[in-house]
Amino acid sequence: MQLYNTLSAEERAELIDQAGKQRLTLSFYAYAKILNPQQFRNDLFLAWNPLDALGRIYVAHEGINAQMSVPADHFEAFRETLESYDFMKGIRLNVAVEQDDHSFLKLTIKVRHKIVADGLNDATFDVTKKGVHLKAKEFNEILDDPNTIVVDFRNHYESEVGHFKGAITPDVETFRESLPIINEQLKDFKETKNLVMYCTGGIRCEKASAYYKHQGFKNVYQLEGGIINYAKQIKEEGLESKFIGKNFVFDNRLGERITEDIISQCHQCGEPCDNHTNCVNDGCHLLFIQCDECKATMENCCSTECQEVIHLPLAEQVKLRKGKQVGNKVFRKGKSEKLKFKHSGVLSDESLDVVSKTKTIREKIKVKKVLLGKAEHYFVKAKVAQFLIENHELNIGDKILITGPTTGNEEIVLEKMLVNGKEVFQAKKGDKVTFQVPFRIRLSDKLFKIK
Numbered sequence: 001m002q003l004y005n006t007l008s009a010e011e012r013a014e015l016i017d018q019a020g021k022q023r024l025t026l027s028f029y030a031y032a033k034i035l036n037p038q039q040f041r042n043d044l045f046l047a048w049n050p051l052d053a054l055g056r057i058y059v060a061h062e063g064i065n066a067q068m069s070v071p072a073d074h075f076e077a078f079r080e081t082l083e084s085y086d087f088m089k090g091i092r093l094n095v096a097v098e099q100d101d102h103s104f105l106k107l108t109i110k111v112r113h114k115i116v117a118d119g120l121n122d123a124t125f126d127v128t129k130k131g132v133h134l135k136a137k138e139f140n141e142i143l144d145d146p147n148t149i150v151v152d153f154r155n156h157y158e159s160e161v162g163h164f165k166g167a168i169t170p171d172v173e174t175f176r177e178s179l180p181i182i183n184e185q186l187k188d189f190k191e192t193k194n195l196v197m198y199c200t201g202g203i204r205c206e207k208a209s210a211y212y213k214h215q216g217f218k219n220v221y222q223l224e225g226g227i228i229n230y231a232k233q234i235k236e237e238g239l240e241s242k243f244i245g246k247n248f249v250f251d252n253r254l255g256e257r258i259t260e261d262i263i264s265q266c267h268q269c270g271e272p273c274d275n276h277t278n279c280v281n282d283g284c285h286l287l288f289i290q291c292d293e294c295k296a297t298m299e300n301c302c303s304t305e306c307q308e309v310i311h312l313p314l315a316e317q318v319k320l321r322k323g324k325q326v327g328n329k330v331f332r333k334g335k336s337e338k339l340k341f342k343h344s345g346v347l348s349d350e351s352l353d354v355v356s357k358t359k360t361i362r363e364k365i366k367v368k369k370v371l372l373g374k375a376e377h378y379f380v381k382a383k384v385a386q387f388l389i390e391n392h393e394l395n396i397g398d399k400i401l402i403t404g405p406t407t408g409n410e411e412i413v414l415e416k417m418l419v420n421g422k423e424v425f426q427a428k429k430g431d432k433v434t435f436q437v438p439f440r441i442r443l444s445d446k447l448f449k450i451k
Contacts, residue, residue, distance in 0.1 A: 002045075002049065004045075009105035020392060024071075024072050024095055025100060027200075029066065029203040030087055031207075044057070044081075052074065053071075053107060054106060055108070058110055065203050069104040096228065097247070116175055126210065127207050131195075131197075135224055137239060139198075150196045153175065153178055155175075156335075156345070160343055160344060161245050161289070162245030162274070163263075163349075165244055169344075170345075183215055190217045196221045196223075199223075200227055200228060200250075201228050202222065205222040205223065209221070243258050244349060244351065245259060254275075260355045261351035262274050262353040264289055265352065266291035266341060267341050268341070270341040279300070280300035281310050284309075302339065368451040371391055374387065374445070375442065383437060385402070385434065385435060389430065393429070395426050399414075400447060401449075402437065416435060417433050420432070
């Protein structure tokens with residue numbers, strides 16, 4: 001009985017490309033009383049692994065918190081696995097604003113003490129006694145009320161690239177830090193003000209709303225479904241976005257754009273930028289904002305010190321980080337004296353720039369490919385390749401990739417092809433196609449369409 005991943009991220013990425021199927025990035029959460037989180041975890045893995053569902057999921061006695069990637073054609077089957085639990089019947093699934101087939105490359109389900117660490121040890125606190133949920137239109141309306149205080153319950157590196165206008169953005173690295181800070185700041189307004197809160201998908205502000213009601217606040221509200229659901233609703237309903245910038249997300253995308261505004265700066269040169277990256281030095285991995293020019297100059301490093309390290313022999317690099325913990329156990333996310341243009345705490349609502357319509361370096365180097373079929377024959381004298389189309393369609397003018405262990409990666413634009421000896425403009429699933437190639441192909445080669 002398989003209960004853990006057996007493939008590496010690289011192997012999984014290759015399988016996703018070969019499958020050529022659309023995937024959906026989504027998130028959901030539910031607070032509930034789970035008696036045996038370990039058994040619950042194992043049951044979920046056994047249900048989701050056959051569906052090729054991937055993601056990062058935390059389960060605890062208080063519920064479940066999940067960010068996932070699911071094949072579109074398995075979406076309903078995946079939903080059924082959730083509906084089999086009473087506390088998840090009718091659960092809202094927040095589908096991402098921007099999709100990426102590689103958002104998650106492993107299925108990781110971990111049992112935690114709590115699904116959202118809060119630092120609380122109060123047996124009288126009931127997380128299910130939450131505040132009033134507001135949809136996008138209602139949220140916009142209450143933000144216009146001068147009697148409203150709006151609070152961002154995310155961390156400093158999240159709010160820096162995007163937040164609601166006029167929001168309090170605590171300079172914190174963890175959710176648990178923000179609870180006492182906001183409680184102290186707003187203690188004199190418990191009965192007079194509307195306390196309105198938001199986060200990425202709703203899970204943090206739902207716990208926060210219950211906590212502040214427990215602390216005696218009378219008028220407590222939260223954005224239903226968080227920023228992800230808000231972005232979807234304003235688009236569908238044609239509403240004004242009171243959120244400005246980019247929404248930070250905890251997967252390989254590191255963000256999805258809500259408005260075209262760029263409100264943050266490259267931490268190294270100060271140019272308008274909101275692209276997060278992790279320092280490539282394995283002994284650092286600091287999360288910071290880096291523009292494309294600095295990315296090229298600094299070789300994806302946060303400092304010249306890290307840049308020097310990555311050019312050392314591997315054995316020397318390993319020796320330098322021996323016995324040293326990395327990640328948020330040692331380093332502060334997005335904070336370092338090396339970063340001259342880092343901002344946190346009180347943040348501006350002013351746009352520094354807007355997103356260029358031209359593709360960024362990140363978009364240019366990222367090749368999206370869809371598997372079409374496999375090689376069947378190579379006619380040596382004529383230099384003609386034959387492929388069987390197994391997925392999708394192939395059209396004249398398509399940019400294609402032929403790849404294999406010996407062939408390598410060869411890209412061409414298809415100008416002419418034959419199907420059953422006849423020249424056609426389109427080949428469909430089941431067709432055998434032939435076309436000339438300026439290189440030799442092998443039977444192990446695969447044919448991809450580049451999007």
